Amino acid sequence: MAENVNNPYDINGQYFNSDMYFQKLLKECTLKQIMDHESEIIKNTQTLHSDMQTLVYENYNKFISATDTIRKMKADFKEMEDSMDLLAKNMDSITSFSEQISSTLHGTRQQIAKLSSVHTLLKKLQFLFKLPGNLKDRMNEENYEQAVKDYVHAQRVLNQYSNMPxxxxIQRDCEDILEELKSKLRLQFHKRDTSIKALAENVEFLLQLKEPADSLCIEFLTHTEGRLTEQLEILKNMCENDIIEFMDMASSGFLSNLCLIVASYNDMFINRLLKDNDLVDDFEIKAENHLNKFIVSNMKKYFDIVSKRVEDVSDTALLVRVLDRFHHKLQAMKICKEKNFAKIGTDIVVNAGRKQCRNHLHNLKQHLSETLVKVRQTLATKLTQNSDGNLTELQAMLIIPIIEKVKGVLQDLLEAAQNLLNHYVRIQGLAVSQMLRKSVETRDWLHTIEPRTVRAVMKRVVEDVTAIDSQVAALYDDNDGQIDRSSDSSRKTHSISVSKHHYRSNWSSYTPSHIDSSLVSNIHKLFSERIEIFSSVQFNKASILTGIIKISLKTFLECVRLRTFSKYGLQQIQVDTHYLQLYLWGFVSDENVVHFLLDEILGSAVHRCLEPVLMEPSVVDIICERG
Amino acid sequence: MENDNPVIYGLEFQTRALSAQTAETDVVRFLIGTQSLNFNNNQIHLVELNEETGNLKTQVFQHSLGEIWSLQASPTEPDIFITCYNHLSEEGICQMKGAIWKFPEIKEYTNDILQLDKLADIDTAPYGTDLKTIAYHPTDCKKIVSVVDNNFVLWDLANKEPQVVVSGTLASKGQPRFTNGKWNPHNGANQFVTLNENNVRGWDFRSPTDAAWSILSAHSQIIRDLDFNANRQYFLSTCGDDGYMKFWDIRLPTEPILSRMEHSHWVWNIRINRFHDQLVLTSSSDSRVILYSIASISSEPFGHMVSTEDEFAFQNDESCGKKKLEDGLVGRYEEHEDSVYAVEWSSADPWTFASLSYDGRLVLNKVPRKYKYQILL
Incomplete structure (x- = not known):
């Protein structure tokens, strides 16, 4: 390459030697070529020349402007230097001035600080000196809240400096005024027409003024009790009015007031003392005792009045409505931790119901005897006319109205009973389903271990259902729906032995590779009837329990469908459903319902499983029997 | 289509998610999402009803990321929708995720399974694990709200990546969790309404720290769904596990205006018709769909004709005063054999609705003609 670079024959190179090039051309080329070459070189030279010229022209302007700029910069810089000098000078003078100012102000600053602190102190003192007057003004304005606030604010300071004359x-004045305030508050306390809310407020103030809470709470209770008795009196007087109105008045007036009292009492005496512990420990217990006694006595009075009022109501529908309201209100109230008023309330409701039945019975009897008398009279008159053909007519006259009457009453009662029973089933079903729902929702089904036992929830479910069963058995015999199941123990063995032959879930034999999973359940669905979940039940034990179990299992099903299961999660469900199968079928009238629902649950769990492998049925049997 | 017979379409997977193609107002179209734990098999089905012949045309798309729990179509763009899906990660952990999808252009319905374009992921992981739903703003397709655990988060989709605008949290005892949520279409759609346990809460995005209003203990058990009356401010409906559907005026949160129980199990879904808001649909796990006519909460005036619908009116219209329809059942639809978890009105035809049961059966029904004429005439 170096040769090439130093090549003297390269016309564009640095070491070009025109003579040698010329010689070379003369030697190597023909005349024609030389001529051509010459014209080419001339042409090239000319283009280069013109190129150079344009370049120079083009850049000429730029050169000129560059020179101009440089010249201008020179002048500007000179100017700037001047300004910079000026700036530095100014800065110097500013610094000196500021130093001067700060040095002159140094002394006064401390003075000002001192003055302002004195000012605040004076302000505080003024507040103290004015306090008695202020307190008086406030009292005259009846602005007790502000007065109490001011006093509490100043109290600490006063205590601290109480040795200064x-x-x-001031302290003495304040205390005097406060005594007056307290007495005024107490006076208001005693006034009859103050509302409970105002009472509570007053007590609050007194408490803030460090009155003994012990006596205050007793006083508070006695006064509120007075108010409540007044309301009870009003209620008593209202007894003649419409019963619905009465009940509304009772719940909105008496009960809500009682709630208000209890709530404010709790706020003032019980909860507050947890915050500041300067009171005796057992006060809380004492206060609570007072409260409980108070509630119990008042509620007792209330119950007395209510039970008296509901005794004589003729219209069943109206009575039911009133009792329903009464019960709802009581249930919503949770004022007392120990006493269960709902139970007393229920007793009243039950008693009223009984009374109602007795009334109906009484009416019927009366009606019967009246008709009998009438018949006898007619007989007596007819006998004289001596015509025996009228006997059947008389009989009809005797019987038909009675039947009508009885029918009417029974219809009435039957409807109420049906509603009651349906509601019972819904409530019990809900209780069991809540348990099942929580158990499915809270568990992490993806990371669960291989099932060894039945989950405790399932045992609870079976226990609960058994408890419900015995509860219902007190009302309905079991022999009107089912085969004999005399004692608990025999039932259990019976059910296990039967179920082993009877029940083999569709899913027990299922292996994912063999059967299309949905096919089985779909075929099953085709041949089974639609199951109504919240349906009306009949008056026998099996039907009631079927209702409850249906609701529970359907909840189980819906919850399972909302989760995702691992292999072991699925197997746990398999174990659980098998366990339920073993113990629940005996309670129901149609065990296919239980089969079907449990199959659906297991089927849904299979669908919702990432790796659907079921357990050996024999293992499931063993686990369930051990549980 | 002149007969009122139901049209049934069966899918081979379990299904929960159903949405009308909201932006499409000419053709009756619904979207269905499947739930299969064989995650790669999940699909989106686009179902179109030919109103002349009553035939269905369908197109299946692949949704291989996971099983779909919730599906919502964009309010303005027909080919865009959002899914919430359960995704199985490589470590074997199930996770709820959200994503925005776009249909490829379809000229012809085919039997092939087509691929979807994923426009964006909506990463709700910072707000919790339990993504319940992602709801589109009623009119603005750039705004969505996701409901996660006890948070609701407003996202802006105007840029390429979804961005969080506002989020709100329900903080109270016992770790509350939202179960569902919906926009309030009124008042400039500044409010979002959430459900948890048996409470309804309304939140304003302009001050999302506290609930703007609430209906506490609206039902005796869990509330499953709610819907607003699109034509009447303040009116909303709820339904829940106690089997009731209730209508509320949110200015009066203590008492429902109306409550009814017709189903014999939990009510999972409630939808008020957007055009004729006396028509209300509910679906339940007693495998029924019930259509009601609740004229007492409707925005339509009684006693005189709606002048804009004169094309249906008789010639001697001044004599035919419109009688107020009684509140009551219009129909029970019993074509399903499993729990019905979703029901939707069509966005194109006010008289058509679809219901979807867990066993993968989609049923398209129409309001009976008798009631249709009663409402129109």
Whole structure:
């Protein structure tokens, strides 16, 4: 390459030697070529020349402007230097001035700080001196809240400086005024027409003024009790009015007031003392005792009045509505931790119901005897006319109205009973389903271990259902729906032995590779009837329990469908459903319902499983029997 | 289509998610999402009803990321929708995720399974694990709200990546969790309404720290769904596990205006018709769909004709005063054999609705003609 670079024959190179090039051309080329070459070189030279010229022209302007700029910069810089000098000078003078100012102000600053602190102190003192007057003004304005606030604010300071004579005076004044305030508050306390809310407020103030809480709470209770008795009196007087109105008045007036009292009592005496512990420990217990006694006595009075009022109501529908309201209100109230008023309330409701039945019975009897008398009279008159053909007519006259009457009453009662029973089933079903729902929702089904036992929830479910069963058995015999199941123990063995032959879930034999999973359940669905979940039940034990179990299992099903299961999660469900199968089928009238629902649950769990492998049925049997 | 017979379409997977193609107002179209734990098999089905012949045309798309729990179509763009899906990660952990999808252009319905374009992921992981739903703003397709655990988060989709605008949290005892949520279409759609346990809460995005209003203990058990009356401010409906559907005026949160129980199990879904808001649909796990006519909460005036619908009116219209329809059942639809978890009105035809049961059966029904004429005439 170096040769090439130093090549003297390269016309564009650095070491070009025109003579040698020329010689070379003369030697190597023909005349024609030389001529051509010459014209080419001339042409090239000319283009280069013109190129150079344009370049120079083009850049000429730029050169000129560059020179201009440089010249201008020179002048500007000179100017700038001047300004910079000026700036530095100014800065110097500013610094000196500021130093001067700060040095002159140094002394006064401390003075100002001192003055302002004195000012605040004076302000505080002024507040103290004015306090008695202020308190008086406030009292006259009946703005007790502000008065109490001011006093509490100043109290600490007063206590601290109480050895100084001037402060002593103020303190004494304040205390006097406060005594007055307290007495005024108490007076208001005693006034009959103050509302409970105002009462509570007053007590609050007194408490803030460090009155003994012990006596205050007793006083509070006695006064509120007075108010409540007044309301009870009103209620008593209202007894003649419409019963619905009465009940509304009772719940909105008496009960809500009682709730208000209890709530404010709790706020004032019980909860507050947890915050500041300067009171005796057992006060809380004492206060609570007072409260409980108070509630119990008042509720007792209330119950007395209510039970008296509901005794004589003729219209069943109206009575039911009133009792329903009464019960709802009581249930919503959770004022007392120990006493269960709902139970007393229920007793009243039950008693009223009984009374109602007795009334109906009484009416019927009366009606019967009246008709009998009438018949006898007619007979007596007819006998004289001596015509025996009228006997059947008389009989009809005797029987038909009675039947009508009985029918009417029974219809009435039957409807109420049906509603009651349906509601019972819904409530019990809900209780069991809540348990099942929580158990499915809270568990992490993806990371669960291989099932060894039945989950405790399932045992609870079976226990609960058994408890419900015995509860219902007190009302309905079991022999009107089912085969005999005399004692608990025999039932259990019976059910296990039967179920082993009877029940083999569709899913027990299922292996994912063999059967299309949905096919089985779909075929099953085709041949089974639609199951109504919240349906009306009949008056026998099996039907009631079927209702409850249906609701529970359907909840189980819906919850399972909302989760995702691992292999072991699925197997746990398999174990659980098998366990339920073993124990629940005996309670129901149609065990296919239980089969079907449990199959659906297991089927849904299979669908919702990432790796659907079921357990050996024999293992499931063993686990369930061990549980 | 002149007969009122139901049209049934069966899918081979379990299904929960159903949405009308909201932005499409000419053709009756619904979207269905499947739930299969064989995650790669999940699909989106686009179902179109030919109103002349009553035939269905369908197109299946692949949704291989996971099983779909919730599906919502964009309010303005027909080919865009959002899914919430359960995704199985490589470590074997199930996770709820959200994503925005776009249909490829379809000229012809085919039997092939087509691929979807994923426009964006909506990463709700910072707000919790339990993504319940992602709801589109009623009119603005750039705004969505996701409901996660006890948070609701407003996202802006105007840029390429979804961005969080506002989020709100329900903080109270016992770790509350939202179960569902919906926009309030009124008042400039500044409010979002959430459900948890048996409470309804309304939140304003302009001050999302506290609930703007609430209906506490609206039902005796869990509330499953709610819907607003699109034509009447303040009116909303709820339904829940106690089997009731209730209508509320949110200015009066203590008492429902109306409550009814017709189903014999939990009510999972409630939808008020957007055009004729006396028509209300509910679906339940007693495998029924019930259509009601609740004229007492409707925005339509009684006693005189709606002048804009004169094309249906008789010639001697001044004599035919419109009688107020009684509140009551219009129909029970019993074509399903499993729990019905979703029901939707069509966005194109006010008289058509679809219901979807867990066993993968989609049923398209129409309001009976008798009631249709009663409402129109």
């Amino acid at each position: 001037s402060f002593q005076g």
